Amino acid sequence: MQRIGLAVVLIVSLVVPVTTRAQQVQKVYRIGVLSPFASSFGPGPSFEAFRQMLRELGYVEHRDVVLDYRWADGRPDRLLDLAADLVRLRVDVIFSAWGTPAALAAKKASTTVPIVFAGVGDAVGVGLIASLARPGGNITGSTFISEETIGKQLELLKEVVPRASRIGVVVNPSNPVYGPIMKGSEAPARALGLNLTVIGVQRAEDVESAFRNAIQAHVDGLVVMRDTALQINQARLLALAANNRLPVMYGMREFVIGGGLMSHGPSLVEMNRRAAYLADKILRGAKPSDLPVQQSTVFELVINLKTAQALGLTIPQSLLLRADQVIE
Numbered sequence: 470m471q472r473i474g475l476a477v478v479l480i481v482s483l484v485v486p487v488t489t490r491a492q493q494v495q496k497v498y499r500i501g502v503l504s505p506f507a508s509s510f511g512p513g514p515s516f517e518a519f520r521q522m523l524r525e526l527g528y529v530e531h532r533d534v535v536l537d538y539r540w541a542d543g544r545p546d547r548l549l550d551l552a553a554d555l556v557r558l559r560v561d562v563i564f565s566a567w568g569t570p571a572a573l574a575a576k577k578a579s580t581t582v583p584i585v586f587a588g589v590g591d592a593v594g595v596g597l598i599a600s601l602a603r604p605g606g607n608i609t610g611s612t613f614i615s616e617e618t619i620g621k622q623l624e625l626l627k628e629v630v631p632r633a634s635r636i637g638v639v640v641n642p643s644n645p646v647y648g649p650i651m652k653g654s655e656a657p658a659r660a661l662g663l664n665l666t667v668i669g670v671q672r673a674e675d676v677e678s679a680f681r682n683a684i685q686a687h688v689d690g691l692v693v694m695r696d697t698a699l700q701i702n703q704a705r706l707l708a709l710a711a712n713n714r715l716p717v718m719y720g721m722r723e724f725v726i727g728g729g730l731m732s733h734g735p736s737l738v739e740m741n742r743r744a745a746y747l748a749d750k751i752l753r754g755a756k757p758s759d760l761p762v763q764q765s766t767v768f769e770l771v772i773n774l775k776t777a778q779a780l781g782l783t784i785p786q787s788l789l790l791r792a793d794q795v796i797e
Contacts, residue, residue: 498534498752501555501563505571505697507542513567513588514700514723515737522745543701545570545643552578562748565589565610566741568697569646572597576608583751586610587740590618590646590695592762601762609757611743613735613765618720619650620657622692622733625770626718627661628788629731629777633689635664639679639706641696642669650694676702680709688715695720695734703727716780725771725796730780735765769793 504512520530528534537560539551552575555563563579565572565586572586576597584607589597592612598604601612619638627633638654640647651667658665666686668679675698683691693699693706700721707728710717719725719732743763750760770788773796777784789795 495533497532498528498562499558499560500534500536500748501558501560502536502538502566503541503548503552503555503563503571503575504538504566505541505543505545505548505568506701508538508540510701512538513737513741514721515741516566518738518741519564519566519587519745522742523749526745526749528749541571543697545574545697548574549577556582562751564744564748566744568695569595569597569644570697572608572610573645576606579607581607583757584608584610585744585747585751585757586612587744588695588737590614591649594649595645598762601764603758604760604762605758607757609747609760609762611740611763611765614653617653618734618768619654619692619694621768622718622720623654623657623661623663625731625733625788626690626692626716627663628785629782630690630716634662635666635686635688637666637668637683637686637688637691639668639670639683639691639693639699641671641694641698643671644696670696670698670702672698673702673705676705676709680713680715683715684713690716690718692718693720693724711776711779714780716782722769722771722794725773725776728776729773730776730782731770731772733770734768736767736769739767740765772796 502512537558539555541547541551548571556579563575563582563584565575567588569589572589575584587610589612591614592598593600654665666688668682670676670679703724716730719729720734722732725732747760751757770792771794772784772792
């Protein structure tokens with residue numbers, strides 16, 4: 470009996486240290502999160518969906534994965550240096566959490582560190598990837614076609630404001646997707662009988678003048694595109710739209726939840742979940758060049774009835790039935 474007991478003790482003493490050592494050398498992955506926003510804002514709208522998907526895939530933060538954040542504080546000129554900093558940290562993956570400029574900066578910073586992007590418009594057109602099926606290099610992610618998005622936004626706004634003949638399109642001229650967006654807006658604008666006025670916003674101080682320009686141009690409504698500069702100034706844009714009683718179509722649901730009239734755009738939740746899925750594939754050994762870039766197929770229409778009533782607008786019932794969310 471003593472010999473058996475001693476044997477058990479020896480086996481346990483051998484197994485426990487081995488198990489402990491295995492836990493100690495367990496790989497902890499590092500994902501560098503490149504954000505154009507400030508830390509007080511967060512990496513990007515719907516970013517929590519990225520973290521949630523990682524958890525669903527079995528990653529526990531600080532045990533299996535560490536997220537290293539780098540914030541540009543609304544200054545796109547800082548993105549390249551921040552991306553280079555993540556490369557120096559030797560992260561396993563860089564996640565460009567929002568927008569085309571951040572993704573382009575990450576690509577420029579490294580040709581070897583795997584990069585996953587989300588919230589990028591027209592990834593092929595801006596030169597980020599070679600093609601959807603074969604992105605090439607060290608980068609993959611999810612994208613949407615900006616040209617198709619602006620056409621649908623104009624169509625929906627015209628349904629709500631049928632008398633509209635001139636629409637202002639608020640964009641950031643320094644964003645690479647600006648060209649494809651305006652080119653894609655020409656045909657649908659003609660078909661709807663709309664004249665478009667381009668209104669540029671690059672900095673916070675441009676917001677007031679943008680609305681002055683819109684009023685001077687006698688626009689009947691606005692389309693506010695998706696861009697960091699516009700998202701950061703969401704509160705001011707919403708206040709000016711309300712004060713000037715302008716019907717506005719936004720590119721993101723967050724504006725409508727904040728009091729805007731309506732929004733139409735690709736689902737950021739879907740794109741962030743897709744990004745986490747791709748990051749997992751890469752951490753398990755897949756090459757970004759072998760992971761096709763997904764073109765967003767889930768688009769959301771959100772309508773704020775309270776805002777419509779304040780503007781004296783009646784939302785067609787056919788439009789309400791098509792909405793993904795109606796705020797009353």
